Amino acid sequence: MKKVKINLAFLLVLLFLTGLTTQAQAQKKWSPQAKGTVIGAGAGALGGALINKRNRAAGGVVGGVVGGAAGYAIGKHKDNKNKEAARVAAANRAAAAKQATARPATSQAAAPAALAYRGGAGQQPVMVSNSSSAPAGAGFLLNTTYGDASTPYPTSEYRRKSW
Amino acid sequence: MKSYIAPLLGVALLVGACSKADDTVNVQQLNQQFISAWNNQNAAQIDSLLAPDVQFVQGSTHFKGKEEVAAKWVRETLTTITDLKTNVVSSETDSKIAYEAGTFSVDVLPVDPAQPHAYGEGNFLLLWKKNAAGSWRLSYAQLEDLPVQLRN
Numbered sequence: 001m002k003k004v005k006i007n008l009a010f011l012l013v014l015l016f017l018t019g020l021t022t023q024a025q026a027q028k029k030w031s032p033q034a035k036g037t038v039i040g041a042g043a044g045a046l047g048g049a050l051i052n053k054r055n056r057a058a059g060g061v062v063g064g065v066v067g068g069a070a071g072y073a074i075g076k077h078k079d080n081k082n083k084e085a086a087r088v089a090a091a092n093r094a095a096a097a098k099q100a101t102a103r104p105a106t107s108q109a110a111a112p113a114a115l116a117y118r119g120g121a122g123q124q125p126v127m128v129s130n131s132s133s134a135p136a137g138a139g140f141l142l143n144t145t146y147g148d149a150s151t152p153y154p155t156s157e158y159r160r161k162s163w
Numbered sequence: 164m165k166s167y168i169a170p171l172l173g174v175a176l177l178v179g180a181c182s183k184a185d186d187t188v189n190v191q192q193l194n195q196q197f198i199s200a201w202n203n204q205n206a207a208q209i210d211s212l213l214a215p216d217v218q219f220v221q222g223s224t225h226f227k228g229k230e231e232v233a234a235k236w237v238r239e240t241l242t243t244i245t246d247l248k249t250n251v252v253s254s255e256t257d258s259k260i261a262y263e264a265g266t267f268s269v270d271v272l273p274v275d276p277a278q279p280h281a282y283g284e285g286n287f288l289l290l291w292k293k294n295a296a297g298s299w300r301l302s303y304a305q306l307e308d309l310p311v312q313l314r315n
Contacts, residue, residue, distance in 0.1 A: 152308070158311070
């Protein structure tokens with residue numbers, strides 16, 4: 001009879017976990033922390049109940065708490081990794097968009113009508129969009145050796161080397 | 164006695180003036196010669212004006228020695244520019260050293276015909292030193308270029 005009870009409890013927990021996983025997959029709104037906590041708590045409760053043969057209830061509660069905490073920690077770690085990956089992807093997208101704007105097919109960039117740049121340390125001419133309002137001929141040549149440390153001004157997006 | 168003093172003073176003055184003229188150099192002339200060589204794309208003449216230990220500084224590059232400067236600055240740049248002009252802001256000479264500093268402007272030639280013409284501006288310093296043989300050679304050149312602008 002006792003064995004049947006244990007098996008029944010095991011089955012119920014298993015069903016509960018399966019249900020949770022299915023629900024989580026279907027909704028996809030659960031945060032990784034919540035998912036980790038629930039799965040950890042369920043697995044911990046089951047493990048605790050199975051291990052503590054003298055008092056299944058206490059074992060289940062203790063196992064559930066410990067499992068839940070561990071599950072939360074794992075979920076939090078996963079969430080942090082996801083957020084970092086998203087941040088890197090967003091930064092890459094922004095850089096690609098900036099590059100596409102700065103290097104159009106004509107290899108010219110629009111620049112302010114007035115000469116904004118007059119040799120200030122680390123200053124760069126302000127770039128404006130390639131709209132028709134940009135004055136003709138007020139642009140700067142782009143630096144084709146940008147990033148090449150062997151060239152004079154590798155950090156300047158505009159070509160500075162003349163003489 | 165008095166009749167000897169006046170000629171002696173005159174001779175002394177002349178000697179002093181001549182020796183002073185020999186010691187200093189006309190740095191404007193030196194730079195004009197140098198700039199003309201650039202505008203005539205005369206690499207050999209530019210080379211002849213460089214000191215063996217010449218140094219060239221531009222942005223993050225620093226070339227040392229006549230060979231490196233001639234190869235990496237002069238040869239690399241000579242065919243890409245034309246109509247180099249300088250505007251001197253500061254200048255000084257003494258018996259061993261002379262310099263001119265100011266701003267420059269230059270036409271930047273397109274790499275291929277499809278590209279637009281452009282022009283560059285910047286600041287320069289050319290420092291000349293007299294060598295043991297008494298000839299003046301370019302010892303140090305520093306350029307600070309502004310972004311190259313498209314021609315109208």
